[in-house]
Amino acid sequence: MSEQAAPEELVDAPGFEWLSGIPEVGLYLVMAGAAALKAFVPPLPADTVVFVSAILVGQGTGSVAIALVLTSLGGVGGALLAYALFRRYGRWLVRLPGLRRLVRPGLIRKMQRYHGRAGSFALFATRFIPGLRHVVPVFAGLVALPAKAVILPIAMATAIWYGTIVAFGGFTGHQLARGLAAEEPSSVALALGLLGVVGLFVTAMIARRVIRNRLAGEPDD
Numbered sequence: 001m002s003e004q005a006a007p008e009e010l011v012d013a014p015g016f017e018w019l020s021g022i023p024e025v026g027l028y029l030v031m032a033g034a035a036a037l038k039a040f041v042p043p044l045p046a047d048t049v050v051f052v053s054a055i056l057v058g059q060g061t062g063s064v065a066i067a068l069v070l071t072s073l074g075g076v077g078g079a080l081l082a083y084a085l086f087r088r089y090g091r092w093l094v095r096l097p098g099l100r101r102l103v104r105p106g107l108i109r110k111m112q113r114y115h116g117r118a119g120s121f122a123l124f125a126t127r128f129i130p131g132l133r134h135v136v137p138v139f140a141g142l143v144a145l146p147a148k149a150v151i152l153p154i155a156m157a158t159a160i161w162y163g164t165i166v167a168f169g170g171f172t173g174h175q176l177a178r179g180l181a182a183e184e185p186s187s188v189a190l191a192l193g194l195l196g197v198v199g200l201f202v203t204a205m206i207a208r209r210v211i212r213n214r215l216a217g218e219p220d221d
Contacts, residue, residue, distance in 0.1 A: 024061065028062070039078035050169070058171060083137040
């Protein structure tokens with residue numbers, strides 16, 4: 001499997017072909033940018049972009065460690081920027097049509113209940129729950145939570161989330177380049193990478209269960 005052909009074979013899903021033509025430095029920027037923008041554009045498939053880009057970095061001569069650090073910084077920076085903007089300009093921002101979906105009243109009320117019961121732990125745990133994780137920094141800003149109670153849990157959860165995706169994506173790409181098994185190297189490597197992603201979402205489900213247990217008896221919106 002050549003280093004030139006492999007990325008083209010791997011990144012053949014509609015919408016992701018363009019990633020295979022980006023140099024490794026550009027991939028770092030794409031990963032960090034996607035992670036940062038996810039805080040403002042929830043429909044953006046940032047996790048998929050980061051995972052596919054990490055595979056390409058792992059297949060080439062790039063540094064997975066650099067990709068991991070930059071992507072984590074991008075995700076943390078985007079989340080904390082969203083927190084700061086909504087804390088300062090929240091009343092104005094919630095009126096913008098494009099942001100109404102981001103601050104749906106039902107999600108905000110749910111976060112209020114979570115935080116009322118679990119405190120800063122809720123900010124950490126809900127950053128692992130798909131469908132709710134993107135509203136955490138927005139909620140923290142809208143209700144003007146103090147920075148000292150927000151920065152650490154959000155930063156830790158965001159770094160763990162994207163760090164895990166990049167680590168397993170990079171590992172998958174590295175094994176694809178080496179040819180882990182002589183017969184079907186792609187299948188084995190992709191299985192290992194997908195195992196890591198599945199593990200991340202299992203963590204998300206555990207976080208959801210823990211949060212729900214803390215709210216036993218309260219109906220969802």
